Amino acid sequence: MSLQSSDPVADMLTRIRNALTASKNEVVMPHSNLKARLADQMVQSGYLHKAEVVAAKPRPFLKVTIYPEGAAPSITAIKRLSKPGRRLYAGADDMPRVKSGRGVVIVSTSRGVMTGQQAKKQRLGGELICQIY
Structure with missing residues (x-):
C-alpha cells in the first residue's frame, strides 16, 4: 500500500x-x-x-x-468540492450555503482554513475544499 x-x-x-x-x-x-x-x-x-x-x-x-464510543455520528455526508483537475473558488459574497445552513463548507483562505461562515464574516474568499452535513 x-x-x-x-x-x-x-x-x-x-x-x-x-x-x-x-x-x-x-x-x-x-x-x-x-x-x-x-x-x-x-x-x-x-x-x-x-x-x-x-x-x-x-x-x-x-x-x-469521528464520534465518541456509544454515540451516533453527526456526519450524514461529506463531499470534496475543489479537485486537482478543477479548482473551485468563491468570493465572500458568493460563499455557498449547505443544506439551508444546516451544513458547513470549509474554505482555504489567505488567512488559513476556516468555515464558509467565518470567511464571510471576515470578508474573505478562497478555495472551496469540502462540504459536510
Whole structure:
C-alpha cells in the first residue's frame, strides 16, 4: 500500500466516509498540515469528536475520532468540492450555503482554513475544499 496520494484531502475524506460506513469511530491517516487544519475545523464545527497528531517513526500520522464510543455520528455526508483537475473558488459574497445552513463548507483562505461562515464574516474568499452535513 502506498502512502502517497495525488489528492490527499480526497483521501482523508474517503477514509472518514469509509469508517462511517463500516461503523468505525476512529480512523488513522498520514499527517499533513492541511489535513490537520481541516480536521480541526471539523472538530470546531461539531462534525468530528477529536483529531490529534501522533508523532511516530518514520513519519507522524493523524488520528481522527469521528464520534465518541456509544454515540451516533453527526456526519450524514461529506463531499470534496475543489479537485486537482478543477479548482473551485468563491468570493465572500458568493460563499455557498449547505443544506439551508444546516451544513458547513470549509474554505482555504489567505488567512488559513476556516468555515464558509467565518470567511464571510471576515470578508474573505478562497478555495472551496469540502462540504459536510
